[in-house]
Amino acid sequence: MAGIIGYGAYIPCYRIKAEEIARVWNDDAESIKKGLNIREKSVPGIDEDAATIAVEAARNAVKHAGIAATDLGAIYVGSESHPYVVKPTATIVSQAVGAGNNLTAADLEFACKAGTAGIQMLMGMTESGMIKYGMAIGADTSQGRPGDALEYTASAGGAAFIIGKEKSEQIAEILATASFTSDTPDFWRREGASFPSHGGRFTGEPAYFKHITSAANLLFEKTGFKPSDFSHAVFHQPNGKFPLVVAKQLGFSEEQVRTGLLTPFIGNTYSGASLLGLAAVLDKARPGEKIFVTSFGSGAGSDSFAIEVAEGIEGKRGRISSIDGMINGSKIYVDYSVYLRNRNSIKKS
Amino acid sequence: MEKASASSWRRMEERYNLLANECKNCGAVYFPQRIVCRKCGRHTKMESRKLSGNGTVYSYTRTHSPADAFEEESPYLIGVIELDEGPRVEGHIVENGKEVTIGTKVRPVFRRMYADGEEGLIHYHFKFAPV
Amino acid sequence: MRDVAIVGIGLTRFGERWEHGLRELMAEAGVKALTDARIESKDVEIVYGSTMASGRFAGQEHVAALLADQMGLKNVPAVRIENACASGGSALRQGYLAVAGGIHDIVVVGGVEKMTDVTTAEATTALGGAGDQEWELAQGITFPGLYALMAKRHMHEYGTTEEQLASVAVKNHENASKNKYAQFRKKITIDDVLKSRVVSDPLKVFDCSPISDGAAVVVLAPLEKARQYNDTPITIAASSQASDTLRLAEREKLTEVKAAQIAASGAYRTAKVSPKDINLAEVHDCFTIAEIMAMEDLGFFEKGKAAKAIFEGETALNSRLSVNTSGGLKGCGHPVGATGIKQAVEVVMQLRGEAGERQVSNAEVGLTHNVGGSGATAVVHIMKRSN
Numbered sequence: 054m055a056g057i058i059g060y061g062a063y064i065p066c067y068r069i070k071a072e073e074i075a076r077v078w079n080d081d082a083e084s085i086k087k088g089l090n091i092r093e094k095s096v097p098g099i100d101e102d103a104a105t106i107a108v109e110a111a112r113n114a115v116k117h118a119g120i121a122a123t124d125l126g127a128i129y130v131g132s133e134s135h136p137y138v139v140k141p142t143a144t145i146v147s148q149a150v151g152a153g154n155n156l157t158a159a160d161l162e163f164a165c166k167a168g169t170a171g172i173q174m175l176m177g178m179t180e181s182g183m184i185k186y187g188m189a190i191g192a193d194t195s196q197g198r199p200g201d202a203l204e205y206t207a208s209a210g211g212a213a214f215i216i217g218k219e220k221s222e223q224i225a226e227i228l229a230t231a232s233f234t235s236d237t238p239d240f241w242r243r244e245g246a247s248f249p250s251h252g253g254r255f256t257g258e259p260a261y262f263k264h265i266t267s268a269a270n271l272l273f274e275k276t277g278f279k280p281s282d283f284s285h286a287v288f289h290q291p292n293g294k295f296p297l298v299v300a301k302q303l304g305f306s307e308e309q310v311r312t313g314l315l316t317p318f319i320g321n322t323y324s325g326a327s328l329l330g331l332a333a334v335l336d337k338a339r340p341g342e343k344i345f346v347t348s349f350g351s352g353a354g355s356d357s358f359a360i361e362v363a364e365g366i367e368g369k370r371g372r373i374s375s376i377d378g379m380i381n382g383s384k385i386y387v388d389y390s391v392y393l394r395n396r397n398s399i400k401k402s
Numbered sequence: 403m404e405k406a407s408a409s410s411w412r413r414m415e416e417r418y419n420l421l422a423n424e425c426k427n428c429g430a431v432y433f434p435q436r437i438v439c440r441k442c443g444r445h446t447k448m449e450s451r452k453l454s455g456n457g458t459v460y461s462y463t464r465t466h467s468p469a470d471a472f473e474e475e476s477p478y479l480i481g482v483i484e485l486d487e488g489p490r491v492e493g494h495i496v497e498n499g500k501e502v503t504i505g506t507k508v509r510p511v512f513r514r515m516y517a518d519g520e521e522g523l524i525h526y527h528f529k530f531a532p533v
Numbered sequence: 534m535r536d537v538a539i540v541g542i543g544l545t546r547f548g549e550r551w552e553h554g555l556r557e558l559m560a561e562a563g564v565k566a567l568t569d570a571r572i573e574s575k576d577v578e579i580v581y582g583s584t585m586a587s588g589r590f591a592g593q594e595h596v597a598a599l600l601a602d603q604m605g606l607k608n609v610p611a612v613r614i615e616n617a618c619a620s621g622g623s624a625l626r627q628g629y630l631a632v633a634g635g636i637h638d639i640v641v642v643g644g645v646e647k648m649t650d651v652t653t654a655e656a657t658t659a660l661g662g663a664g665d666q667e668w669e670l671a672q673g674i675t676f677p678g679l680y681a682l683m684a685k686r687h688m689h690e691y692g693t694t695e696e697q698l699a700s701v702a703v704k705n706h707e708n709a710s711k712n713k714y715a716q717f718r719k720k721i722t723i724d725d726v727l728k729s730r731v732v733s734d735p736l737k738v739f740d741c742s743p744i745s746d747g748a749a750v751v752v753l754a755p756l757e758k759a760r761q762y763n764d765t766p767i768t769i770a771a772s773s774q775a776s777d778t779l780r781l782a783e784r785e786k787l788t789e790v791k792a793a794q795i796a797a798s799g800a801y802r803t804a805k806v807s808p809k810d811i812n813l814a815e816v817h818d819c820f821t822i823a824e825i826m827a828m829e830d831l832g833f834f835e836k837g838k839a840a841k842a843i844f845e846g847e848t849a850l851n852s853r854l855s856v857n858t859s860g861g862l863k864g865c866g867h868p869v870g871a872t873g874i875k876q877a878v879e880v881v882m883q884l885r886g887e888a889g890e891r892q893v894s895n896a897e898v899g900l901t902h903n904v905g906g907s908g909a910t911a912v913v914h915i916m917k918r919s920n
């Protein structure tokens with residue numbers, strides 16, 4: 054089966070605390086922090102966007118994988134904040150990682166699950182022998198309307214995964230994948246609109262929970278695995294609370310979810326969210342451990358994966374900085390006005 | 403500021419990936435690339451060579467009076483970086499909370515440089531980050 | 534080679550000349566210079582006109598023909614010389630070569646810049662074209678930024694201080710206060726400089742030359758015929774020029790302008806003088822650090838010693854060496870295309886003994902030092918009273 058040859062991530066160094074956002078809108082910070090299980094979120098620098106984040110993550114992934122970038126046969130970048138509506142982020146990434154010109158590339162959009170959709174596409178392409186390696190990236194500088202509840206979580210970051218079928222090169226094998234898709238309008242952003250709109254509580258039960266549990270159950274049926282077979286479980290994490298709730302519904306313990314739950318510390322990186330969670334788990338996982346991953350993209354759909362960590366993971370450790378280092382390394386806290394400035398929401402001209 | 407697509411595009415390998423070149427006669431490394439070796443003073447065989455982008459801050463300044471298209475980012479930190487492979491190059495130094503002074507070690511990062519207004523192209527470029 | 538003399542000078546007041554465009558400024562300086570040289574317009578054989586970025590500042594290219602026309606010179610050949618901020622010095626050198634080589638007798642060299650019709654950001658960008666467009670300006674690196682990079686390194690290597698940088702501006706404002714052509718007539722203190730707004734650290738507003746309008750014109754003639762036109766012709770004893778990489782980072786050092794060193798040593802050799810023979814110098818103080826480096830590059834002080842010497846008054850008016858008696862680019866103003874020629878005009882005034890309140894008492898030998906960009910072009914002229 055196809056597997057992960059290498060991965061890389063990027064999280065901007067800027068942070069804004071939930072208290073600072075609450076201060077501006079006269080919200081009760083403590084109840085928000087508790088309700089969403091969020092302390093702070095990452096903020097892009099004024100010169101960062103989904104393309105620069107994708108490039109940084111992609112460069113780390115190539116370094117981690119130890120492959121020649123020119124051996125990449127496909128690059129897919131999933132994001133809901135591509136810098137251009139027309140003109141691919143994927144070509145910027147392929148040029149910047151030195152992938153050469155003999156490859157296919159495209160941008161993907163499926164709210165927060167475009168990155169895992171890219172991985173599934175590459176599984177098929179590598180297993181069929183169409184390409185040797187492919188890279189799928191989920192990266193976002195997601196937006197939340199000022200004053201909206203989303204503002205506490207919508208953050209910036211991304212992760213890149215290089216997929217290939219050669220078992221000896223894999224750091225983890227993807228044992229199976231299953232998806233669940235329906236037309237569920239829980240969250241959207243129209244062409245030309247600066248901020249997304251959402252259906253409030255409708256984003257919960259009929260959207261996030263239904264799709265994740267459905268995809269997960271499909272995967273369990275397909276493989277015969279049960280939650281206790283996995284050392285770690287990673288879910289899409291729009292806030293710090295939903296993944297814990299859905300985990301419990303499916304029969305996972307909080308312990309299984311802990312390592313891959315990053316939202317309380319960096320916010321919801323949208324297309325990057327479940328992939329960053331997986332990267333954080335891989336940073337620590339031991340060969341033989343199984344990892345359960347389920348993404349969720351509004352609109353709506355979920356991709357579920359069963360992954361088994363391979364021996365090869367040990368040899369590639371330490372090649373790039375860890376997710377933990379990016380989360381807890383040198384951070385710069387910004388206030389709300391600098392946050393707005395970095396997001397280009399206030400301008401001099 | 404350059405508005406045309408082509409003028410930015412033809413420098414892309416240099417601006418994204420620090421692609422330098424090297425004189426096969428004397429070994430001098432040039433970034434940005436040169437057609438004619440300055441050291442040999444004549445046209446010699448030049449070969450492409452990718453630089454690590456790692457280097458040391460040779461000088462730096464924070465600019466508060468920006469050029470066109472850089473107003474939003476102002477003030478910004480500019481440095482002359484002595485790259486490990488030899489050449490010195492000007493570049494932005496991103497502020498990541500680490501101190502910047504002469505002698506600070508830097509590594510390359512990929513960032514937006516500027517955009518041609520609200521509807522024009524976004525120009526991406528290497529910058530340097532203190533390590 | 535013939536000896537060449539300056540037989541006529543004309544200068545406009547530098548500054549914000551709201552009521553005057555390119556053509557008025559040219560005509561004002563041109564008419565003064567032709568009158569000073571007591572020549573008829575028909576005597577002029579060629580015009581060299583210098584402007585750095587008239588296209589960016591005023592939307593006007595093809596400036597030499599306009600200059601000739603506005604001065605009342607009909608159908609003479611007119612050529613524009615552009616070498617960034619060293620355009621004026623470069624044009625003067627071309628005029629010098631034409632006369633010295635025996636090609637022309639009466640040559641008019643005029644420089645002009647009309648800078649105040651654009652915004653500060655537009656002017657900053659236009660001036661940025663003097664650096665490497667693709668690798669400096671395209672990264673938002675401005676001229677104050679480039680000179681700040683030099684200043685930081687100079688401070689690092691030689692212990693140069695912000696107070697010493699400031700003392701250059703204080704001296705030049707002091708001199709400018711005595712010059713009716715100067716943009717700034719107000720004296721300033723070290724503290725004023727240190728407390729002014731930071732432009733690109735360590736350079737503050739008062740470390741930087743201003744955005745200015747102005748024009749300067751000189752008339753050249755062979756020395757053998759010079760007294761026909763002027764009672765006190767000034768000989769150009771040397772004209773020397775050199776270039777370097779356009780991009781600052783690629784130079785051997787950031788703490789010197791090598792092109793200026795090369796141009797200066799060539800000039801001293803030709804004029805058969807040494808730095809200690811120079812009584813006054815008009816140097817390119819586009820930023821305070823530039824004057825400190827100029828003092829070192831021109832051999833007036835050892836490397837690393839000029840800043841302290843300037844701070845201690847060794848280059849003040851009528852001290853050991855009088856530097857930038859006009860007020861320099863800092864105090865008198867810096868209409869870029871005019872600057873190199875204005876420097877020559879000031880030295881001529883001094884050598885003629887016509888500098889009034891700011892007259893250098895022992896003015897025998899003067900030097901001009903005009904730099905383009907961050908040092909990719911340097912032009913040095915040495916002038917003497919004619920015997």
